[in-house]
Structure formats: structure tokens, C-alpha cells
Amino acid sequence: MFALVRFSITTAPRAGGGLVGLAALSAATSLAVTVLVGQVIGATPAFVAGDPDHSSMPAFALLVAALVLVFTLDGVLTVVLSMLSTRLTYDVDVVIHRAITATMTASARIGHLESPAVEDESRRARGVGNRAIWVGLVALAELVRSRLLAIGSAVVVGALFSWPVALGLLATTWLVEWWSARISGIEQVTWRAGTRTGREADYAYELGMGTAAKELRVFGFAPWLKNRYVRDWRSAMVPLWRVRRAATLRTTAVYAAHLAVLAVAVWLLVRNVNAGLLGLTEVATVLAALLRLAMSANGTAAASMERATSSLRALQRLPKTARAVRAGDTALEGGRPRRDAGETGPADVPFDPPRPRTGPPDVRLEDVWFRYPGSNVDVLRGLTLRLGAGEAIGLVGLNGAGKSTLVHLLAGAYRPTAGRVVVDGVDLADLDDQELAAWQRRLAPVTQEFLRLPLTAKENVTLAEPADAAPDRLVAVAATAAIDSAIADLPRGWDTVLDRSVTDGGELSGGQWQRLALARALYAVDAGAGLLVLDEPAAALDVRSEAELVDRYLRMATGVTSLLISHRFSVVRNADRICVLDKGVIAEQGTHAQLLATGGRYAQMFELQAARYVGGTPNA
Ligand SMILES: Nc1ncnc2c1ncn2[C@@H]1O[C@H](COP(=O)(O)OP(=O)(O)OP(=O)(O)O)[C@@H](O)[C@H]1O
Numbered sequence: 001m002f003a004l005v006r007f008s009i010t011t012a013p014r015a016g017g018g019l020v021g022l023a024a025l026s027a028a029t030s031l032a033v034t035v036l037v038g039q040v041i042g043a044t045p046a047f048v049a050g051d052p053d054h055s056s057m058p059a060f061a062l063l064v065a066a067l068v069l070v071f072t073l074d075g076v077l078t079v080v081l082s083m084l085s086t087r088l089t090y091d092v093d094v095v096i097h098r099a100i101t102a103t104m105t106a107s108a109r110i111g112h113l114e115s116p117a118v119e120d121e122s123r124r125a126r127g128v129g130n131r132a133i134w135v136g137l138v139a140l141a142e143l144v145r146s147r148l149l150a151i152g153s154a155v156v157v158g159a160l161f162s163w164p165v166a167l168g169l170l171a172t173t174w175l176v177e178w179w180s181a182r183i184s185g186i187e188q189v190t191w192r193a194g195t196r197t198g199r200e201a202d203y204a205y206e207l208g209m210g211t212a213a214k215e216l217r218v219f220g221f222a223p224w225l226k227n228r229y230v231r232d233w234r235s236a237m238v239p240l241w242r243v244r245r246a247a248t249l250r251t252t253a254v255y256a257a258h259l260a261v262l263a264v265a266v267w268l269l270v271r272n273v274n275a276g277l278l279g280l281t282e283v284a285t286v287l288a289a290l291l292r293l294a295m296s297a298n299g300t301a302a303a304s305m306e307r308a309t310s311s312l313r314a315l316q317r318l319p320k321t322a323r324a325v326r327a328g329d330t331a332l333e334g335g336r337p338r339r340d341a342g343e344t345g346p347a348d349v350p351f352d353p354p355r356p357r358t359g360p361p362d363v364r365l366e367d368v369w370f371r372y373p374g375s376n377v378d379v380l381r382g383l384t385l386r387l388g389a390g391e392a393i394g395l396v397g398l399n400g401a402g403k404s405t406l407v408h409l410l411a412g413a414y415r416p417t418a419g420r421v422v423v424d425g426v427d428l429a430d431l432d433d434q435e436l437a438a439w440q441r442r443l444a445p446v447t448q449e450f451l452r453l454p455l456t457a458k459e460n461v462t463l464a465e466p467a468d469a470a471p472d473r474l475v476a477v478a479a480t481a482a483i484d485s486a487i488a489d490l491p492r493g494w495d496t497v498l499d500r501s502v503t504d505g506g507e508l509s510g511g512q513w514q515r516l517a518l519a520r521a522l523y524a525v526d527a528g529a530g531l532l533v534l535d536e537p538a539a540a541l542d543v544r545s546e547a548e549l550v551d552r553y554l555r556m557a558t559g560v561t562s563l564l565i566s567h568r569f570s571v572v573r574n575a576d577r578i579c580v581l582d583k584g585v586i587a588e589q590g591t592h593a594q595l596l597a598t599g600g601r602y603a604q605m606f607e608l609q610a611a612r613y614v615g616g617t618p619n620a
Contacts, residue, residue: 004305007312008137012091016137019084022077023141027148029074034288035156036067042281081145085138092134096315100125103319108436110413111373112322120195121321123202124314127307133315136308139301146298150174153293157265161278161286165265169290172258173297179254180299183247184306190243192310194236201232262294325373360530360561361423361442363387363410368419369584370402370409379405381584382419387531392562394572396602397581403565404448406581407533410563411443412436444524444560445533450517454499457487457506461520473526481519486512514538525560532562538571546571569606578602 008016040063047060100122104113112118127133150173158166191198208216208225216222269286272278278286363386370380379402387393397403408414409421412428421428423439431439453460461474474494478484490496490506497505508516518537525532538546551574566572573592580588580595580602588600595602 003309003312004136004140007133008088008092008140011095012088015084015088015091019081019088019137019141020144022081022084023145024148026074026077026081027145027152029070029077030145030149030292031152031156032070033067033074034153034292035285036063036070037288038281038285039063040067041284042279045280081141085141088137089134092137096125096133099315100318103322106319106322106433107326108412108433108440109326109415110408112325114373115322115325116196118318118322118325119199121314121318123195123199124192125311125318127311132304132307132311134308136305136311139298139304139308142301143298143305146296146301150293150296153289153296156289157286157293160282160289161269161272165268165290166293168261169265169293172261173293176254176258176297177299177302179251181302181306183243183251184303185310186243186247187240188307188310190239191236194239197232198236201229201236204229204232258294258297262290265290358442358528358530360389360559361387362389362425363531363561364420364422365406365409366420366422368409368421369417370405370414371417372405372414378417378584380409380416383581383585385579385586387561387563389561390559391577392564392575394575394578395563395565395581396567396569396572396578396605401581402584403581404535407445407447407535407563407565410531410533411440411445442528442530443533444521444529444531445535446514446517446521446537447533447535450514451520452498452513454497454502456495456497457490457516458494460498460516461523463520463524470526473523477519477522477526480522481515483512483515483519486515530560532560533565534562535565536567537564538566538568569609580605 005016005020008019040060043060043063047057103118104122125133127135150170154166154170157169204225207213208222208229216225266287269278269283269290273283365383365385368380368383369378371378383402383406385393385406395403395406405414409416412421412431415429428436428439451460458474461477475484478487486508487494487496491504492506498508499505500507514537518534521529521532521534546568564572564575569592572578576591577589578592578595579586580600582588582601588595588598588602590598596606597603
């Protein structure tokens, strides 16, 4: 409870503090209503049978007016409390989202993004329905109100009637509350154990409703995915239902004890009335207070607080878990010291749209070993490769040889397990986050899974670069990437949002998306990026245009260092140097003609591919 109070007061001091303060005030007004109701009822007979000159009128009217006033205030406070809760909801939502996104984007490296531990912790922090913490904060106000009201009502019952009855009922009221919170705690532990299955259910839902909604239906996989979702969701929820079923008997016993004490209290009250020990005012006040006390057990609020506290702890652990996952790389690397102190989070890393124009970089991979976190297979095994400043290097290799992995290492997204990636003499592993982010801004990549953003066509090309400052550049790169006519056909040209679900939105074919991604990389080069990386840039293009497009592309990108990865030899053959990646190392390198003359692996692969074209050698 104290952790939540501290959290609400530090994150939203006005709404959080105001909510708790108002809750206390609301408890006081509710208690005042109870006492005034007793007073009015007690005074009614005397007033009704009153003297003919109505001398008791002003006092009775005053009592009724006070009751109406306090009752109205109580109602107003309830409305204000609900408004403040809504306000707190917004404030806290922002804080939680910021905390989670700050952790996820705290580093320019990406190991933690693939970590199940980090994903589970983030899911726990968000809680069921993503709202555990703020539901708990609203419950905190309710709990403050109900507990103060319970104590106040007990004092009224004790002072006017019986202290043992007051304390007995207070005890069973809190027993009910404690029991609800305890069950919720057990449910939390059970739910935490099932977060992985729950996450799988979430993925299935996201796939079916978003990412792959169209494809799954076109190919008739929707029922399969639905069954899978139901299966995973049930297996995450069944243990929870089991906990609830197992607790049914004890829950019934706790509520029965509470009701029994209330029944005894009412029976004793009736006995006292019969014995003439209590007047009408006392009876009315005590009865109202007894009911208030008995009904103040707020198991729901206590349970929500339990859940919120558990989520809050997960939220506080999250950055540590993410750091530990990233630090796991250090252990893999044999403890080479790293400068993690520079991890400052997105709020502190200023985004600087203009790319630093520092010319084409010289990049060296020196005896690089790499295995993915959690894997026991070395993808790269002592790879050494140099991309000289301004050189165009082609990279070929079989599926799974490690070509895309090499691109991740070049970008510094992962650290090598051993060895170094050195850019202009600086080891990427020694860069702090801001320096690494600056290096990544010097890259213009087209990866296999290129971005398809539901933004305008213009934003898809320019991203953070200011397009309005260079409209000619936009036209030029669109022409080079041969996407200009497709853009002209869109309902609103460059300003068309590339998402069919938007009014006046447009859609591109797979090949047209790829051309748009190429235009984006060219635009970045023009804006100052010095290293162009094309990973299968022509996979979605028809064979006729691919080689011609890539050649045109490289011509326009002169003056940069470029890495061209492709299974299609027609794409890489004009590179200054072609490297063959095999078994984690560069097995061969040279020009297209030199490699063919050597008769090695490259020549074999080339001949195999060429034989599939009519006439033997495409573009040879
Ligand atoms: N995030 C990851 N975690 C664990 N292993 C991975 C991860 N990404 C790739 N791998 C593994 O690393 C190896 C190299 O993959 P990579 O994608 O770099 O190959 P590639 O040469 O680009 O393949 P392709 O030609 O099919 O695109 C593969 O065995 C793959 O299964």
C-alpha cells in the first residue's frame, strides 16, 4: 500500500495526493450523514407531536438542513473523486507507458528486445488489460475512504452501544478484506507463472487481428489460429480458475462469519431496545453505523491494490531485467569492459535529424565471432572483412550463412561474442548509446524485412529528414528507384497514407514497397549517410529490372561505402569486390571475373544459378 501511495504522489502529486485527501474527506462526510440521519430520526417524534407554537421548529429545520447539506457535499465529493480518478488514470498511463518504452528503447542495441524475460516482465508491469497499476491507484482512494469510514463507524457503535460489538464487526470486516487480497495474491503468482502462455495467446490474437489478418483468411488458416488462441488462452486461465475454485469453501466461511457477527450485533441491538436501554436517536444512529461498518469491507479494492503492487514491482524491476539481459552479452564476450554508463533512455537522447556528413566510413570486422543470446551455435567464426571507404562490396552465401547477422553487427545492434567491428579506427563496442545512435544515423539500410509504415508515401521515404527542404531530392530518388509512376497513381500522390483502412489511403504491391524502401535508402545517402547496406534489395522485383535498378542505384550512390547482399549474382557482379560467406568466415573474395576464374565456391554457385536461365548465363 505504501509503495502505491509513494508512486501516486511522486508520479501525479496533485491528482494522487488530491485523490487520497478527498477520499478521507468523503469518509468524514459519509460518517456525518450517518450521525445526522440518527439525529433527525430521533428528533422527528418530538417535532411531529410538538407544541402548538412550534417552538422546536428552528432546531429541527437546522438539523434537516445540515443533513441535506452534508448529504449533498457527500454526493459532490463522489463526483469529484471520480473526475480525479480519470485524471489520475491519464497521468499514470503516461508514466507507465514512458517507463516501459524508455526501457525498451534505452539502448541502441537490441538484445533485450528478443528476451522472453524482458517481455514477461513488461507484461506483468502492464498487468491484465494493461491497467493494473492505475486500477490499483483508484482502489487506493476507495480503500482509504472505506477504512476510515469503518473506523469512524466502529467508534460510533462503540460509543453509543457496545465496544465488543464494534471491535468484533471491525475484525470480521477486515478479515473479509484480507482474505480477498490474499486470494488475489495467490492468483497473481499463478498468473505470473502463466505469462508465457498468455503471451503466446496475445501473439496469436495480434496475428489474427492485425499483422497477418488478410493472409490467414485468404489461405484459410483463420480457424486454426482461432483454435490455437483459445487453447493458449485457456491454458493461461485454467490455473487461475482452479485457484478460485479451491478457495470457494474458505471464502464462503469467511463471509458467513462476517454475516454471523452482524446478525448477533443486530440481535443485541434489538434486545437493548426492548430493555429500554437505547433511545430512538441512538438506535437509528447505531443501526446506520453498523450497516456502514459491515459493508465497508472492500475486497475488490484490496484485490486491485494487490495486483497493482505486483505490477508496480514488475515495472520497477523492468529496467534492471533489460540491463541484465544486455549485460549477458558481456559475459558471453569474456568480460571485456563496456561503456554501458551511456545508456540514458530516449527522453535524454536528443534526436538530431540531420545526418552527420562525415564521408564514407572505413569498416573492418576483425576476427569476429558471434552467437545469438540464448543460442549455442556460432553464426560467425572468426570472420575478417574490410569495407574500404567508398568501396562497393558484394556479399553472397547460402541461406542461414549469417549475412543479415553481419549487417546487425555492422550497425552495432549486437556486440560480437569475440573480435571487433571497427569504424574509422573506433571499436563499436566502445561506443556509448548516443555515439552508437550517431553511427546508426550514418547507415542507409534496406533490409530483407524493410519497413512498411502506415504513413504517407513521402514520410515512408524521408522518415526524419526534412522533405520540404529538398523536394527535388524526393523526385530524383523516386525516379532512380522507379517508383515515381506508382506514386503518381496514388489518390493523393506523395501525401497518400499507405494504408487501405484510412480514407483516401493507398496500397502498393510487394515490389513497389521494395522500390519505396530503396528510395528511402537513397534519400538517406543524399542526406549524408555514408554506408549503404542493401540486403536482398531486389528480392521482390522482377528479374528484368533488378540488375539494371541496382546498377543505377550504385551509380547514384557513388562516394559512399556500400555492402550489397544478394542471392542473385546479377545484382552483385558489378561490385568492386565480392565476398563469399561460408561456415562463418569469408571463404573467398575477389572480382566477379577473378572468382569465376578461381573455379571455387562462387563459380559453382554462379554456374548453378546461370544454368536455370534459358541460354545459360544471365547478363554474363
Ligand atoms: N534473432 C536470432 N536469434 C537466434 N538465432 C538467429 C537469430 N537471427 C538469425 N539467427 C540464426 O542465425 C543464422 C544466420 O541467420 P542470418 O539471417 O544472418 O542468415 P542469412 O545469411 O542472412 O540467411 P538468408 O540468406 O536466408 O537471409 C541462422 O542459422 C539463423 O537461424
